[in-house]
Amino acid sequence: MSDHLIPQEINSANSTITVLGLGHIGLPTALGLADLGWKVIGADDDAKKVGLIRSGDPIFFEPGLSELLTKHLQSGKFQPVDDVEAAVRAASIIFICVGTPQKASGQADLAQVEAVARVVARNLNGYKLIVEKSTVPAITAQWLKRTIVRYNAGKSLGAPGGSAPGSPAPLEFDIASNPEFLREGRAVEDFFHPDRIVCGVDSERARKILTDLYTPLGRPIVITDTSTAELIKHAANAFLSTKISFINMVSDLCEKVGADVTAVTRGIGLDSRIGPQFLDAGVGYGGYCFPKDLRAFIHLAEEHGVNFSLLQEVEAINQRRVDIFIRKVHETLWTLRGKTLGILGLAFKAGTDDIREAVSLKIIQALLDEGSILRLYDPQAMPNTQAVFPPSTDRLTYCSSAYEAAQGAQGLLLVTEWDEFRQLDLTRVREVMEVPILVDGRNLFDPATVRKAGFEYVSMGRDKARGVATKAHTPKPTA
Numbered sequence: 001m002s003d004h005l006i007p008q009e010i011n012s013a014n015s016t017i018t019v020l021g022l023g024h025i026g027l028p029t030a031l032g033l034a035d036l037g038w039k040v041i042g043a044d045d046d047a048k049k050v051g052l053i054r055s056g057d058p059i060f061f062e063p064g065l066s067e068l069l070t071k072h073l074q075s076g077k078f079q080p081v082d083d084v085e086a087a088v089r090a091a092s093i094i095f096i097c098v099g100t101p102q103k104a105s106g107q108a109d110l111a112q113v114e115a116v117a118r119v120v121a122r123n124l125n126g127y128k129l130i131v132e133k134s135t136v137p138a139i140t141a142q143w144l145k146r147t148i149v150r151y152n153a154g155k156s157l158g159a160p161g162g163s164a165p166g167s168p169a170p171l172e173f174d175i176a177s178n179p180e181f182l183r184e185g186r187a188v189e190d191f192f193h194p195d196r197i198v199c200g201v202d203s204e205r206a207r208k209i210l211t212d213l214y215t216p217l218g219r220p221i222v223i224t225d226t227s228t229a230e231l232i233k234h235a236a237n238a239f240l241s242t243k244i245s246f247i248n249m250v251s252d253l254c255e256k257v258g259a260d261v262t263a264v265t266r267g268i269g270l271d272s273r274i275g276p277q278f279l280d281a282g283v284g285y286g287g288y289c290f291p292k293d294l295r296a297f298i299h300l301a302e303e304h305g306v307n308f309s310l311l312q313e314v315e316a317i318n319q320r321r322v323d324i325f326i327r328k329v330h331e332t333l334w335t336l337r338g339k340t341l342g343i344l345g346l347a348f349k350a351g352t353d354d355i356r357e358a359v360s361l362k363i364i365q366a367l368l369d370e371g372s373i374l375r376l377y378d379p380q381a382m383p384n385t386q387a388v389f390p391p392s393t394d395r396l397t398y399c400s401s402a403y404e405a406a407q408g409a410q411g412l413l414l415v416t417e418w419d420e421f422r423q424l425d426l427t428r429v430r431e432v433m434e435v436p437i438l439v440d441g442r443n444l445f446d447p448a449t450v451r452k453a454g455f456e457y458v459s460m461g462r463d464k465a466r467g468v469a470t471k472a473h474t475p476k477p478t479a
C-alpha cells in the first residue's frame, strides 16, 4: 500500500463519514462525529431500525443520545439510510460498527465484518479509510485488507468520473483499528471524554486522517499498528473483568471470616496502582461485551497455543455468582416455593435498558424453577425483559415502581445498581412488604441504615456466612 498522502485533505469540510451498523456503538459514534462537524451517513441493513432512527427514535436508552439524534437530524449532519452500498460509495472514511457476536466455542463471529468488507470491495470508487470500531480479535484488520483486495479485483464501480467499463478502479484504501471503549449508560459521555483514543494504523496517511479527526477531543491519542490496537481492546476488557472477578472471589472469603468487602475495596483501591474502580463486589458482570470479549480473547490465545487459564478462572468465578446469590436467598428466606419475591433491577447494569447476558435473567429463571412468585421492576429494561419472560398472572408481574414490586413480598432482591433504588423511602418499602427482608446483590445500601429501617438485610461479602461450618479447603496438589 503506497504511503503517499491522499490527493486531497480529508476533513469535515469536504468529506463524508459512513458508519456501518447503528447499534450501541455505531449510533453514539455517528452522532458524536456529527457533533464534531462531520457529515455522517449512518447505514444499517435493518430498514425498520433505520426508519425508527430517522423518525428520531434512538431505539435504545442511552442518556443524551435522543437529544443528539434530534439535533443532528435537524442540522442535516446525520443521515440514517438502509442503502449500505450507496453509503459506502459516498464516504471517504468508513467506520465498521457491526455486531461481533460469539459462537458457541466462544470465538468471535466475524461474518458481519467480512460481509461489510465485501461491500466495500465492490464499491471502492476512490481512496477510502476503513476503520474497525467493533471489537474484533487481533489480526482481523489483516483479514479485512486481504478480503477487500480479493473481492475488489476490478469489480469496483470505477474511480470518480467513471472509468471505462470493466477497467479496475485504482485500489486505494487503508485499514485502521480504532476500538471503542464506550460504556453503556455513558456512551455519549465516553465519546466526548474518552480516557484515550487508540488508533491502529499501517500507513502515514491513515495516521494523519485519524489524528486530525480526533485531535478536537483533546485527549491522549495512542498510535499503534492494527493488531496491537485490536489486542488493546480485548486486554482492557479482560483486565476489567479480572478486577471484578478478583473482588468477587475476595468477597466470598470475607463472608467466611466476617470481613467487609466494601472496606477491602476502599483499603486496596486507595493504592494508586490498584484504583477503586471495577472493584464493586456483587452478583457479577453481564452485558454484551465482557462475557463475549473474554471468551473471544481466550479463544484467540488457545488458537495460538498460549495458556490463558487465568481468564478461564475469571469467567468461572463470574458464572458462579448467580448460584452464590440464589444460595444466599435460600439461607435468608428458607423455602422459596410459593413465596412472593420482588426483584429490583433487570438491566445488566444501571443506566441502560440492555439485558444481554444480564445476571437478572439467570436469577429470574432460577427463582421460577424454585416455584417463587415474582414481581419485577426496572426503570428502563422491562420492555426488553418482557420479550424474554412474558408476564403471567400467577407467576410473573411487571410493576410500575419499586414500591409496587415490594407490595406483599416476603423478600426483596436488589439486582441492578440503579441510583433510583438508593433513593427509596425504606420505611414505605417495609410497610408494603409482608416480611421486610432485603437481599442486596450489589451492596447498594448501607447495612446500618437498612436495619434501622426495620429490615433483615444481607448483602455480598459483608455478612458472616450462615449455615453449617464448611470443611477446610484442601488445596489441589500442585503438578
Ligand code: UDX
Pocket: 180, 181, 182, 183, 184, 185, 237, 240, 244, 277, 278, 279, 280, 281, 282, 283, 284, 285, 286, 287, 288, 289, 290, 348, 349, 350
Ligand atoms: C464495558 C467496558 O467498560 C467498555 O470500556 C467497553 O467498551 C464495553 O464493555 P459495559 O459492558 O457497557 O462496558 O459495562 P461496564 O460498565 O463495564 O460494566 C460491565 C458489567 O460489570 C456490568 O454488569 C456491571 O454491573 C459489572 N460491574 C462493573 C461489576 O460487577 N462491578 C464493578 O465494579 C463494575
